Amino acid sequence: MTSARKSKGGRSRDARGDRGIPEATVARLPVYLRALTSLSDSEVSTASSEDLATAAGVNSAKLRKDLSYLGTYGTRGVGYDVNYLRYQIAREIGLTQDWSVVIVGIGNLGHALANYSGFASRGFQVAALLDSDPARVGDRVGDLQISSLDDLDSIVRDHTVAIGVIATPAGAAQEVCDRLVAAGVSSILNFAPAVLAVPGHVDVRKVDLSIELQILAYHEQRKAQGLIGLGELEAGAV
Amino acid sequence: MTSARKSKGGRSRDARGDRGIPEATVARLPVYLRALTSLSDSEVSTASSEDLATAAGVNSAKLRKDLSYLGTYGTRGVGYDVNYLRYQIAREIGLTQDWSVVIVGIGNLGHALANYSGFASRGFQVAALLDSDPARVGDRVGDLQISSLDDLDSIVRDHTVAIGVIATPAGAAQEVCDRLVAAGVSSILNFAPAVLAVPGHVDVRKVDLSIELQILAYHEQRKAQGLIGLGELEAGAV
DNA sequence: AAGAGTTTGTGAACGCGAGAACAAAATCGT
DNA sequence: ACGATTTTGTTCTCGCGTTCACAAACTCTT
Known part of the structure; x- marks a missing residue:
């Protein structure tokens, strides 16, 4: 049995006060x-x-x-x-400093995010709400007014926005993402059910509501199956 | 054939399901x-x-x-x-069958979830919207009416609800969770920023919007620190 | 002051997941 | 018909994350 502990010579460890957590x-x-x-x-x-x-x-x-x-x-x-x-x-x-975020896509979810108090209480300031739909631009949500996506560049510059939240439909997500990155945003929280392509220096985190439900459904189904018949019925051939 | 069962002894917690993915x-x-x-x-x-x-x-x-x-x-x-x-x-x-879900807590987020089309399109039927606030009960959201939390038991029974979504404030989450479990719900999707205690047979998944932002902030901060000065200033004593 | 009692910080073992690499099985071209 | 080509299914190895277990460090009691 080869003890896998042999690979010790690397620089991977915390040999140099590496703050990597x-x-x-x-x-x-x-x-x-x-x-x-x-x-x-x-x-x-x-x-x-x-x-x-x-x-x-x-x-x-x-x-x-x-x-x-x-x-x-x-x-x-x-x-x-x-x-x-x-x-x-x-x-x-990094919560001892304030972070400015923009929310793009002010539909149902965008509304909820804009009003979510949990952001402000942890140092996340919503600098702007953006939507590409001209009919929505100008509407008030909370104490902010919806801006046009065209104002993205200046908003990001003026507020030093580093984090963008995407709450658009899937079809618009990639284009919005590209524009955020072009404007200088380097962290993205994506609620749209789409896979985003970004440059290497940009971080993306994805929150997908329906995926969470589907994972629950899988386990729920297994529980139910266990009750019906303990024997696993071979599902090899179809 | 390829017997996928190579569980080699050891203390496997659930020795049952071999179809475990x-x-x-x-x-x-x-x-x-x-x-x-x-x-x-x-x-x-x-x-x-x-x-x-x-x-x-x-x-x-x-x-x-x-x-x-x-x-x-x-x-x-x-x-x-x-x-x-x-x-x-x-x-x-398990998406070849329909799943009934209830949403508890119809604030901003609950509203958005109730209107989210991504659920229905994947076989998740919203059976009911529930809120403990009498002022909200009766309001229409989409094509559903908000019910009282007191109707939980009968709703779960009538619609065979297996999945519950919690979109309440943190303070109410554990009590709502207990009532869902008591009513027979065995999978919970929790949006409230709270740790839920549940019996072993109940699955919980947690979605926390502010945690996602905090994770992004951590990485964002590291990027910024790298730019300013490579040396990490010792912050040992205070 | 010294021993008894707590609780942290961490070394070591272990299991799971990611990715590279390759053998097996199917199609295609001549 | 048969070799070349394509692409899957699987094996192997490596690294990360979790958990156990225990020495070190601190407080409290006598």
Whole structure:
């Protein structure tokens, strides 16, 4: 049995204070942040990894390892100072500064996003709402007015927008994406059910509502099948 | 034949389902399905794994491996029959039957979800919209009327609802979740920024809009830091 | 002050997923 | 009919992420 531990000579490790945090950990930091905020609101000043893990819905060992990538912010025998850790995580994610975002496509979903309070409370300022439909331009949503897509360049420049949200129909997504990238946006959150092609320096995250339902449906179907007949009926030939 | 069962002992948590498809694959099947539908609409009748992979935005080897979990539906030297494969994936996910879902919490987001056409087009019927606010009950949204949360039990029973969508504020999420589970719902799609506790037989998927933005912000910050100064300024003591 | 009790930080084992590479199976051309 | 070509299905290897388990570090009690 060849022990796979032999590949040690690389530069991949943290030999040089590499601030690289694993993707999986980055995705959980906002969850920890929320748990800490909740504890802080309850006037809890110190929490153990076990407490935090419970509040965040994860395993405590995983939480400790995640936090260890940020630095040594806990105290053995005691736990973590809630407010201190909260600040450290916020700083690591980049929430100690404000971010301007634009939302493109002000249909049903765009409306909901524009009114979503969870953005502002975490330092995300909606700089503008954009739509290509002239009939919508000028409408008020919340305390913003819908702008024309043609104003994208100047808006991005004036507000230093780094993040764009796409909430258009699938057919328009790629073109909107291209225009966002051309205007200087380098992170995109895509709600349109389409695969986006972007240059290498641009990050894209995708949220697809119907895909989530389909994944649930798959598991639901399996549960139901298990009840009917335990034997897996061979579905080889059709 | 290729007995896909090579579970080699070990402590497998659920030794039952041998037709178990890896989670990562399940999450991609809806993407393939969409790509196939798109090709079908373009009257393409046959596609190679390379074509499909491009349309779905993945690597072709990964796509082939994913499809191999479903069965042997391709033809070597030729490719895949678009419509046949589409049907097989739809069947595997469980989209050959209709699913009834309820949406709880008809605020901004609930509204958008209720009007989202992507659900109906994939076999998800919105059976009811529910809200605990008496002021909202009775309002029309699309071609449905908002019902009281108190009607949950009868609605779930009458429509055989297996999937519930939570679009309430965080504070109400756990209670709504408990009531959904008590009514018989066994899959939950949670948009509320809260960690839900559920019995083991219930599946929960979480979509958190602000977390997605925070992940983007982290990467955006790293890009920016790289530009300013390569040296990371030590932030050890405070 | 020293031992008992907590809780963190991390090394090591393990399982899963991604991607490269290749053998098997089908079509096509002569 | 048969070799050349295409493309699938699968094997193999590697790296990442999760989890266990434990030494190190801190507090508390006597």
